[in-house]
Amino acid sequence: MNVLVSLNKEKSLSRAARLAVSHALISDGRFSSGNSILTREQISSFISAAHRLDIRVIVRVDRLYDEDELDDLADYLRFLSGCQADGLLISDLAVWMLKEREELSLPCIYGPETLLTSSREIAQLKADGLEGCVISKEVPFRDVRAMAEANSGYCWLRLYGPSLLSVSKRRFISLYLEDEGEHADDYYLQEESRELMMPIIEKKAGSWLYGPTMHGLDAVREISVLPLCGVIFDGVFDRDEDVLKALQLHQQVLDGQLSEKEALKNLPDPDGRREYLSVLAVRDTVLNKEEA
Amino acid sequence: MKTELLAPAGDLERLKIAVMYGADAVYFGGRQFSLRARASNFSLEDIREAADFAHEYGCRAYVTVNMIPHDSDFIGLPEYLKTLQDFGIDAIICASRAIMTICRQAAPDLEVHISTQQTTTNSLAAAYWQKQGADRLVLGREVDLMNLKTIMSRVEMPIEVFIHGGMCANYSGRCTISNLLTNRDANRGGCAQSCRWNYHLYHGEQLLDRPDCLLSLGSRDMAAADYLEDLLRLNVASLKIEGRMKTAYYLANVIKAYRFMIDRYYNNGEISGEDLACGKKMLARVANRPTYNGFYGGRESGSQIYTLPSQPSQNYVASVTDYRDGFGLLETRNFYRKGDLLALMNPQGQDISFRVERMTDEDGQEVEIANRPMQRLWVKLPAPADRYSFIKMSED
Numbered sequence: 001m002n003v004l005v006s007l008n009k010e011k012s013l014s015r016a017a018r019l020a021v022s023h024a025l026i027s028d029g030r031f032s033s034g035n036s037i038l039t040r041e042q043i044s045s046f047i048s049a050a051h052r053l054d055i056r057v058i059v060r061v062d063r064l065y066d067e068d069e070l071d072d073l074a075d076y077l078r079f080l081s082g083c084q085a086d087g088l089l090i091s092d093l094a095v096w097m098l099k100e101r102e103e104l105s106l107p108c109i110y111g112p113e114t115l116l117t118s119s120r121e122i123a124q125l126k127a128d129g130l131e132g133c134v135i136s137k138e139v140p141f142r143d144v145r146a147m148a149e150a151n152s153g154y155c156w157l158r159l160y161g162p163s164l165l166s167v168s169k170r171r172f173i174s175l176y177l178e179d180e181g182e183h184a185d186d187y188y189l190q191e192e193s194r195e196l197m198m199p200i201i202e203k204k205a206g207s208w209l210y211g212p213t214m215h216g217l218d219a220v221r222e223i224s225v226l227p228l229c230g231v232i233f234d235g236v237f238d239r240d241e242d243v244l245k246a247l248q249l250h251q252q253v254l255d256g257q258l259s260e261k262e263a264l265k266n267l268p269d270p271d272g273r274r275e276y277l278s279v280l281a282v283r284d285t286v287l288n289k290e291e292a
Numbered sequence: 293m294k295t296e297l298l299a300p301a302g303d304l305e306r307l308k309i310a311v312m313y314g315a316d317a318v319y320f321g322g323r324q325f326s327l328r329a330r331a332s333n334f335s336l337e338d339i340r341e342a343a344d345f346a347h348e349y350g351c352r353a354y355v356t357v358n359m360i361p362h363d364s365d366f367i368g369l370p371e372y373l374k375t376l377q378d379f380g381i382d383a384i385i386c387a388s389r390a391i392m393t394i395c396r397q398a399a400p401d402l403e404v405h406i407s408t409q410q411t412t413t414n415s416l417a418a419a420y421w422q423k424q425g426a427d428r429l430v431l432g433r434e435v436d437l438m439n440l441k442t443i444m445s446r447v448e449m450p451i452e453v454f455i456h457g458g459m460c461a462n463y464s465g466r467c468t469i470s471n472l473l474t475n476r477d478a479n480r481g482g483c484a485q486s487c488r489w490n491y492h493l494y495h496g497e498q499l500l501d502r503p504d505c506l507l508s509l510g511s512r513d514m515a516a517a518d519y520l521e522d523l524l525r526l527n528v529a530s531l532k533i534e535g536r537m538k539t540a541y542y543l544a545n546v547i548k549a550y551r552f553m554i555d556r557y558y559n560n561g562e563i564s565g566e567d568l569a570c571g572k573k574m575l576a577r578v579a580n581r582p583t584y585n586g587f588y589g590g591r592e593s594g595s596q597i598y599t600l601p602s603q604p605s606q607n608y609v610a611s612v613t614d615y616r617d618g619f620g621l622l623e624t625r626n627f628y629r630k631g632d633l634l635a636l637m638n639p640q641g642q643d644i645s646f647r648v649e650r651m652t653d654e655d656g657q658e659v660e661i662a663n664r665p666m667q668r669l670w671v672k673l674p675a676p677a678d679r680y681s682f683i684k685m686s687e688d
Contacts (some may be wrong), residue, residue: 037480067439094416119389166467285477
């Protein structure tokens, strides 16, 4: 099974290779969500270095794009194709249409976070020609299993990382504070009657709000035998060493070197506010207040 | 082809109001497969009646099948779609590629309109849906006018845009705040509108709350009459009013206002300043949240609410349930009394002001004051009325 891990630094690649990472997930400052910023030069260099270690590189091109961004987006995709990127993680079907139009060899993994909640939806997108899909994170594990089995070898599962709750074109922090500053790092929202701290990233293109950090420590054995294309460890805004540590803990549990409980205690808490949620704990949702 | 005015309906009564007040098309949800779980929603028998009623008045009828389905949600869907087709429904509004395919197989005569839940914001994403054979695309509300012009020039399929109503804080279909905080599924009709709640803002350990208010993600409502003429000139296929949860009175006013302005445009080639002011005044009567032009004028200008409270309208006085010999049987919604200056609003024509001269209950007893909700009183009216008429406070 493939293992896709978000990385920001080239120097993290050798450790990733030792942990059998098959794919690295990288981001730029404009066309990606998240808050890591690799320049074009750094992206090109990262891809070359990864390929030398036999690690493939997926580039996060996962925003929703306005019409007046499409020309620049096309230019960016041509650049990525030119430096031999191995694929794209996308959220806007425009990216897939664009790479098809430009006949670029950039397989797309479609991961809109919320829209892929059934086996049939994924089967249909596969039939349409999309090269891969990420199962939405709000799906109970029972359905995850069904979706993977119905689309053998096609689906990716987010196994670790902050869960994206919402995407907005609005810059909520700037609007609230009435300033035009940068608000990408270390900002949190806390609903007034709850304790949960929700990381929020604001960029020029809008705001991304995150919830608890998902993990699969208590499900690794079950997941390891699912017919998935791969699993994703996406730290979004976390340091490479934290994401790689989380990967290592999952591997140690799978290999029987560590108990789930011990691994859970050792999961990183870079901001001291991390709340973890197992992929097994995602519940069926309801429609009415009374049932909730 | 003229641009369609598309109105929502939460139940059969509101659907009839929408048709009578000038909608060219109506959309509503059945009890399954639709968002807005708290709207009354339509039984199959209601759907049949709704289609018949709409078609009788030359109005098209669309059914929302716009949930983002889980595996268990497909049970009975083909049969349901076939039934909609048999009832003569014109289109479904859906947000799922899989549902689109099932519809094509089970009910090929139904048009498929792709919902705003798919968050289509550019011509290439639109081209995807065109390639799959969708009949119409509802764009994301985040598209501004300049980008809309370009999209319209590059896309062949009919485009629908929003003109009025509530706005999601986030891209529609891309939000699960409600799922996390309340376990109610935003994309299957259970949205708790958690975006409108209050949040503390931290940077690291530092609390950044403003002294006057906490942070809310909730947006003002859209009221984009200022851009109506631009949108009509672009020849968008449809202008959509949001609000399946809204009251009949709200719908009547909003539809009548846009009907008035759209008709002025097609009759005169423009919407004059005077007509626009008149239309906006009609809309303002029923605004219960602060409004703005949405994203048409560019990003986020004035979109947030913060300290501005909702303002429930007291303008709606009564609905008319019967009319005989110059007297209307009014069902009370807000306080009024003998001597008050009220106005009769009918689907067609201008409002007619009148003073309440005599009020009697259903036993013929004279009454001085209407102060109980749903109280039914006979009142002399200045013109014929019917069950689609409303009584409101006069603005004269």
